[in-house]
Amino acid sequence: MNSNWCLFTSYDDNFKRVSSFAIPAMKKYAAKHCMDFDEHVNFQCGRPVSWSKIYLALDKFALGYEYIFWVDADAVFCRFDEDIRSLITSDADIYYALENIGQDRSRLNAGVWVMRNTHDTLKFLHRIISLDRYTNHKWWEQAAIIEALGLRSMFDNDDHGIDAPTEFMKKVAWLPNRWNSFAGMDYNPTANIRHFIALDNNGKEIAMRIDALISRLEPERSSMAEEEFLQITKLLWKSCIRKVHVHQRMYAPRTLQNISRFFRGRPLSVLAK
The missing domain is CATH 3.90.550.10 (Spore Coat Polysaccharide Biosynthesis Protein SpsA; Chain A)
Structure with a gap:
């Protein structure tokens, strides 16, 4: 100790x-x-x-x-x-x-x-x-x-x-x-801890990969970045993640590679558009 x-x-x-x-x-x-x-x-x-x-x-x-x-x-x-x-x-x-x-x-x-x-x-x-x-x-x-x-x-x-x-x-x-803020659900833009609940393990990994990607794009996680993460998770919670939960398939790698390529070198604010 x-x-x-x-x-x-x-x-x-x-x-x-x-x-x-x-x-x-x-x-x-x-x-x-x-x-x-x-x-x-x-x-x-x-x-x-x-x-x-x-x-x-x-x-x-x-x-x-x-x-x-x-x-x-x-x-x-x-x-x-x-x-x-x-x-x-x-x-x-x-x-x-x-x-x-x-x-x-x-x-x-x-x-x-x-x-x-x-x-x-x-x-x-x-x-x-x-x-x-x-x-x-x-x-x-x-x-x-x-x-x-x-x-x-x-x-x-x-x-x-x-x-x-x-x-x-x-x-x-x-x-x-x-x-103890719940990603994609009870969201708090000033969160100290983001909790990835109510998903199977594949769904958790997808959401956590997205979260990590946002952090790499903007390490300081400004309020704008937090709001953009919320918008992404709101969309994906109802589509990609739900599909993973229902069909037990992993969509994360290709989805995230495409997101990463699209936003490389661009301001993070484009995510909100």
């Missing part, structure tokens, strides 16, 4: 290509803000891989870290100047971000979070693990987290219910959307 903070992530072999877009940026952020960084590949917890973050959180606290900072392996840092420590207060030990799901509703998303090493936090993590009926839920551990906090209005369909906040909610604070 070189720091009392650890930024970490986990994925399996099926996610290696997707994670290859995210890991370098995580390492860069951790180095810039003097945090330790760990990536765990094929970590075995006896449950689907998404659950690994809960078991790894307990492992990190056992090592003595005061704070742990989890980022999903399909979430990419796109800005590095803001230190997430600036959001930490003495009143909260657990920090999640909300996703906008429409109709004035929002839902906890477990793709980016921070936790402080306290008795209450450890109790919370063990409570999540105890909710094993959510082991194979479509949201995996995220469903168990929502249940542990008593936020049943965030569920869909048969699981939906009236909120009855538990004791753990007293220690929860919400991160600003810029720390």
Whole structure:
């Protein structure tokens, strides 16, 4: 341990290509803000891989870290100047971000979070693990987290219910959307982390390749570049990426080569036309 903070992530072999877009940026952020960084590949917890973050959180606290900072392996840092420590207060030990799901509703998303090493936090993590009926839920551990906090209005369909906040909610604070912004969906042009959710692995890779291409064209990612990325993803989310999801085919290489050739040597603003 070189720091009392650890930024970490986990994925399996099926996610290696997707994670290859995210890991370098995580390492860069951790180095810039003097945090330790760990990536765990094929970590075995006896449950689907998404659950690994809960078991790894307990492992990190056992090592003595005061704070742990989890980022999903399909979430990419796109800005590095803001230190997430600036959001930490003495009143909260657990920090999640909300996703906008429409109709004035929002839902906890477990793709980016921070936790402080306290008795209450450890109790919370063990409570999540105890909710094993959510082991194979479509949201995996995220469903168990929502249940542990008593936020049943965030569920869909048969699981939906009236909120009855538990004791753990007293220690929860919400991160600003810029720390977990959803590419092509709940988009934030000032995002620190862009999360590529709701796609199969091929779709994630296409969107992440486009994101990387925009960054190469304009490394500083001005507000104009961010707006142009939004316009591209809005178009491709409904066409190329949807086709990948439905037909399980990879369209990315040829599509991106054509985009790259077309824009080589041109101002990025042409993308908005």
